[in-house]
Amino acid sequence: MTGMSDLTATQRFHALANPARFMALTERLVLPLGLVTAALIAAGVYLALFDSPADYQQGETVRIMYIHVPSAWLGMFGYMVMAGASLVALVFRHPLADVCAKSAAPVGAAFCFLALVTGSLWGRPMWGTWWVWDARLTSMLILLFLYLGYIALWATIEEPARAARAAAVLALVGSINVPIIHYSVVWWNTLHQPASVFRIDGPTIATSMLMPLLIMALGFTFFFVTLLLVRMRAEILRRRVRALRLARAEG
Amino acid sequence: MASFFEMGGYAGFIWPAYGIVAIVMAVLVVQSLRDLREQRRLLAALEGEGARKRAPARTGAGQ
Numbered sequence: 001m002t003g004m005s006d007l008t009a010t011q012r013f014h015a016l017a018n019p020a021r022f023m024a025l026t027e028r029l030v031l032p033l034g035l036v037t038a039a040l041i042a043a044g045v046y047l048a049l050f051d052s053p054a055d056y057q058q059g060e061t062v063r064i065m066y067i068h069v070p071s072a073w074l075g076m077f078g079y080m081v082m083a084g085a086s087l088v089a090l091v092f093r094h095p096l097a098d099v100c101a102k103s104a105a106p107v108g109a110a111f112c113f114l115a116l117v118t119g120s121l122w123g124r125p126m127w128g129t130w131w132v133w134d135a136r137l138t139s140m141l142i143l144l145f146l147y148l149g150y151i152a153l154w155a156t157i158e159e160p161a162r163a164a165r166a167a168a169v170l171a172l173v174g175s176i177n178v179p180i181i182h183y184s185v186v187w188w189n190t191l192h193q194p195a196s197v198f199r200i201d202g203p204t205i206a207t208s209m210l211m212p213l214l215i216m217a218l219g220f221t222f223f224f225v226t227l228l229l230v231r232m233r234a235e236i237l238r239r240r241v242r243a244l245r246l247a248r249a250e251g
Numbered sequence: 252m253a254s255f256f257e258m259g260g261y262a263g264f265i266w267p268a269y270g271i272v273a274i275v276m277a278v279l280v281v282q283s284l285r286d287l288r289e290q291r292r293l294l295a296a297l298e299g300e301g302a303r304k305r306a307p308a309r310t311g312a313g314q
Binding site for chain 2: 045049054059060061063064067068071106107110113114117118121122124125223227230231233234237238240241244245248
């Protein structure tokens, strides 16, 4: 058998694209990834609720940050995975790319929704309102609608190849919203506070709060990746089922 | 302990926030695993059917 190292870059790309190889590889990955996810989130929740200080301005409500910020990051990360995979699907016709994009959408949408809800629950005591139409909140709501539109498009078009193309175009057009969300707090005068972790001059948040936040964010990211693999596996099997049924119906 | 659950008077905001995140993440996990199991079952059933059609007189000894 030829080792992966003997293959050219293109061959390696297509070898990984082989669903059989993907299925074999991920079969062994899901359980360990799930265990790492559980450990990270457990540690994150412990630090967030028991072993981090109350904020001198926001009091205990700062504890919402440890779930709000990772949710918002993943809401955007999920969209970038979806748009990136869509681009690969359109340009290179990588067989796993649209499986990846389709599987990422509901997970990203869920985190986008969670960012909005936890933000609202944080905004009420701190800003005195559940919702404002400021640039950050509005662009995040648009992100949720883009996700829902993408999911609806997949659900509407029966044939996977056609659905994939239409959905990929929507995902790519909508990706313009991601940098808008990120820079909204800089470009517009928003009620939402500016970034305090990803800054050119380094984080401005205290280490005692940064550590639980980063551990929780890492845990959420592992959760996203693990779930994405599980959903991709299910999607590959779904297509095999569909192909078999079509073949039976014809022959 | 009671003061921990009171969360400095913000219990009504902090606990629902953690609660909804936990619920949504749990629903995602359960739904994804269930879908995977369901597709596995469907595929196994279809493949079993196909095998019977191709080899109806198979006695069961080897390939």
